[in-house]
Amino acid sequence: MTALTEFERLEAQATWRKTPDAPAREVVVSVGDATLMLVDPQSEVPLSHWSLPAVVRLNPGQMPARYTPRAEEPDEVIETDDQLMIDAIERVHRAIESHRAHPGRLRGVVTLLAVMGVIAGLVLWLPDALVRHAARVAPPAQTRAIGEAVLADLTQATGTVCTRASGQAVLDWLAPRLVDDKAAIRVVPTLNAARRLPGNLYVLGSELLETAPGPEAAAGHLLAASMGPDDTEITLAALDYAGVLTALRLLTLGTLPEDALKGYGEQLLANPPERPDDEALLARFTERKLPSSLYARSIDPTGETVLGLIEADPMRDTPPARPLLTPPQWQAMQQICAG
Structure with a gap:
């Protein structure tokens, strides 16, 4: 993940619920190339893999931060107060957002250019036409x-x-x-x-x-x-x-x-x-x-x-x-x- 090139390995403690009704358990969250991997701290057995670009924060601005891999169906949830991990995930999301197309913004720019073109045309054409x-x-x-x-x-x-x-x-x-x-x-x-x-x-x-x-x-x-x-x-x-x-x-x-x-x-x-x-x-x-x-x-x-x-x-x-x-x-x- 190019947004996190300064880290050789990034891990943090977190609490994981497999389903909304499941009991919470401690996990180690590590950032992979394009995934978040949840590992049992005792056995080091992987418990779940999340697509890092798909991760959504459920409580922006609040602590501990709560994340889910699917915003439309927030079944799995992790909570962490590790600021370094939180910042890393946010940085990944900002990098993704900056490369994502913005049709509304593009439409606004095109509209602005069109309006400016019309105004320039009127400034040049209107006096002579009048x-x-x-x-x-x-x-x-x-x-x-x-x-x-x-x-x-x-x-x-x-x-x-x-x-x-x-x-x-x-x-x-x-x-x-x-x-x-x-x-x-x-x-x-x-x-x-x-x-x-x-x-x-x-x-x-x-x-x-x-x-x-x-x-x-x-x-x-x-x-x-x-x-x-x-x-x-x-x-x-x-x-x-x-x-x-x-x-x-x-x-x-x-x-x-x-x-x-x-x-x-x-x-x-x-x-x-x-x-x-x-x-x-x-x-x-x-x-x-x-x-x-x-x-x-x-x-x-x-x-x-x-x-x-x-x-x-x-x-x-x-x-x-x-x-x-x-x-x-x-x-x-x-x-x-x-x-």
């Missing part, structure tokens, strides 16, 4: 409010939105005809491009209007901006920047915290979107009956990087029956930031 859900379920009024918040932050870098009534009236007339009936267009100074914001809100630079040869070039920039990510994706990008607490507030209260999108407008200006594929752009220009070459020249006056849009201009051989805007409309649009 932001995505907020972007997906936000009604048009909320997405437009997000767009207006982005626009307000963007004007910190460009200057305030131009509000001359005659020019804005032209933009309001143009938006549903050029993009769709839910679109709105705003003009800001010192910007030579167009950007799409959440809520189907488009921002156009006054520099583009002032330098373009006609409204078709500016219209081309708006068309290109409308062909990027859809409104849900644009809203998601803004909410992802604002963070999970902003998304949670939007879901529960329907409003944005103050300064939730601070700095986002500048980020948009610093990272312009990629121009749509030429084939897709040409299809949209054809649908709207607009020339693509004017848009292309406003991007690259040399034409080298936009040659496909120039050579495949759908209006190259068949000019539109009427211009996109009348001269007074175009002039009002160009002067939206004047005064």
Whole structure:
């Protein structure tokens, strides 16, 4: 028995009853390799052998210690107050217990690991899922409010939105005809491009209007901006920047915290979107009956990087029956930031 390797031989005096009603008799208890052997002290004749792992103490913590070889049928019983023998038997039982499988403990460990895994998954997954859900379920009024918040932050870098009534009236007339009936267009100074914001809100630079040869070039920039990510994706990008607490507030209260999108407008200006594929752009220009070459020249006056849009201009051989805007409309649009 490896638990008792320091003992060459371990014996102790004990009292033995063969049955509960049998008279008690003195015996010598000796520890074998895996057994307890009970021997008559006079004749040294073995009286009984017990399996050491099966031995059960009937009165834990009490003295003298009482043991039986079968807990379910405690017929044979020995009593001993030899502390060395008691400690030896307890040590054997502890060694056996330490090597015994503990399904309940293992189940608890597995359950704990599973719970920790779920919690870790929620920590990693829940914020992103919450932001995505907020972007997906936000009604048009909320997405437009997000767009207006982005626009307000963007004007910190460009200057305030131009509000001359005659020019804005032209933009309001143009938006549903050029993009769709839910679109709105705003003009800001010192910007030579167009950007799409959440809520189907488009921002156009006054520099583009002032330098373009006609409204078709500016219209081309708006068309290109409308062909990027859809409104849900644009809203998601803004909410992802604002963070999970902003998304949670939007879901529960329907409003944005103050300064939730601070700095986002500048980020948009610093990272312009990629121009749509030429084939897709040409299809949209054809649908709207607009020339693509004017848009292309406003991007690259040399034409080298936009040659496909120039050579495949759908209006190259068949000019539109009427211009996109009348001269007074175009002039009002160009002067939206004047005064």
